[in-house]
Amino acid sequence: MTIDALIFDFDGLLLDTETTLLESWRFEWRQHGLELSEHGFFADHGGDVNEERYAALAAAVGPAYDRAASHARRTTYRRGLNQRLEPAPGIRAWFREAGELGLRLAVASSSHEDHVRGNLVRTGLAADITVLACGNEVAAHKPDPAVYLLALKRLGVAAERAVAFEDTPHGVAAAQAAGLRCVAIPNLYVEKARFAAADLVLPSAATAPLSEVLAGLPERRTRRP
Template sequence: MAQLGWDGCRNARDVGGLPTNSGRTTRAGTVVRTDSLHRLSPAGRAALDGIAAGLVLDLRSDWEMETLGEPHPLDGSPTYVRIPWIDPEAEALRDPESEPSLAHIYRGSLDRNGRKIAAAYRAIAAVPLSAPVVVHCHSGKDRTGLLVAVLLDLVGVPRDLIAADYAISEVLLEITERPADLRTPPEVILDSLDHLDRRYGGARAYLVRIGLTDTEIDQLSARLVGSTIEAVVFDFDGLVMDTETLDFRPGIRAWLTEARELGLRVAIASSSARSWVEGHLVRVGALDLFDVVVTGDDVDGHKPDPAVYLLALSRLGVAGSAAVAVEDTAHGVAAAAAAGMGTIGIPNPYVSADELAGADVVLDSAEALPLREALDLLDPAEDLAS
């Protein structure tokens, strides 16, 4: 966690640099938490503009904006979105006497504001991973604190570090002498995370309960810790295309769509001729689904020689260790492995599953699992959901 020198905002911090239980570290420059941006000086505003945020998410309610009496400094910008954390309909039914402490208020807030909270997380998940997200409320400690704490718990940051990140707000805001319910005691955020465990089964289960999809949750995880997998490379004959039916094999089109949703690059590495491969892809309107198409025309050696995969990796700009090959033959699996890639084997009508035993993962078809779950099987400790 690094405090940012945004003049006028005392609680502006990058949540990068925190270790996770899996040995990874939260990425810097992807999520910034702060207090209200209304306080930014011209120099502070220049610092904000300098990060080129893809989203500035304001969690304040309508009444707060009316009380403030002035527009948000980014009002009218396509990157500024206000999604109130507090659901006014649910808030109208709240019994304040049932929530006598800040811990009770936080628990109740997570329970009753699920519709609005889901909208906030969904907005974050929709932002390209290359663009930073800035989240704020009034002081950047309660609503922003909860939103960030759930994200950090999702990716496995130890809870003592989550509590420390939350608690530093009262120091930065210089409110350490105020009553506990106006500060950020670490035990309050720990209680909130324990509440998610007890009532929902943890942060991920909570996000599912309030309506987020697995893909959206994976995007949130990838924003904070990235993914060890950056690209998926498919063989063509008998795998991507069934050359007898002249269509995609079952589940492949869904995998291609899911790969895009996960922010993965997608390629074909085939020993067949380019005219054959691209001709079929053009016929079914699928050529633009792939970032790179490498064929036997581009290399001297054919599989199990790794040349076609090595060229695909070079054109994708990723290392073999950051890519997975989806293959339907033993020599294809061998070629991908020689290129340093993880491998998923899917048998075709002429190749049995036993013949693909050299692959890291063997599935009956692409319909057997969503792509995300298939990739998770390659290394559960480093899966996309962290």
């Protein structure tokens, strides 16, 4: 099967922004003398759940909690962490190889375009990306396939001629619901056993050259009606 395009998730896959998100919230809880548990922190769907996180912190702190000051302090801290992030191991090499193979690259993320584009530009990855499709542009988030369908539409590529790369089970479900084969590179906060549905699971992009990964994919599964 000929492959024309690759579609990557962003958070936790291209950059480890999942860790900076968690650390920014741990930092903010500690400003109030509290500790945040990692358990249950990450949602099983895409999209912004920070309002629920602020509500949980407000309940823990009590009436003295200042939501605006808390948000400003946490987001400033996270921006500082993100400024130091580099692409995940193997990603730069995969992007270079994709260019050599003539493959177009897209990003399909549940996050807001400002967050995605800003980090892609800062790390130099944006120059290789043909298409962005982001959470603020669709009505539903992963595991809904909307953002992948938008990416495919903008690429002008049929699903059977593209491959997705994801770091979460709900991301894999979204890609496959859009008719894509999906390579999973689980992030640090998801049990590896939850990726049984992925077409291929790798520990990192540094595991093998991109050409070997694509050659090792099974034939596209027949979608259920």
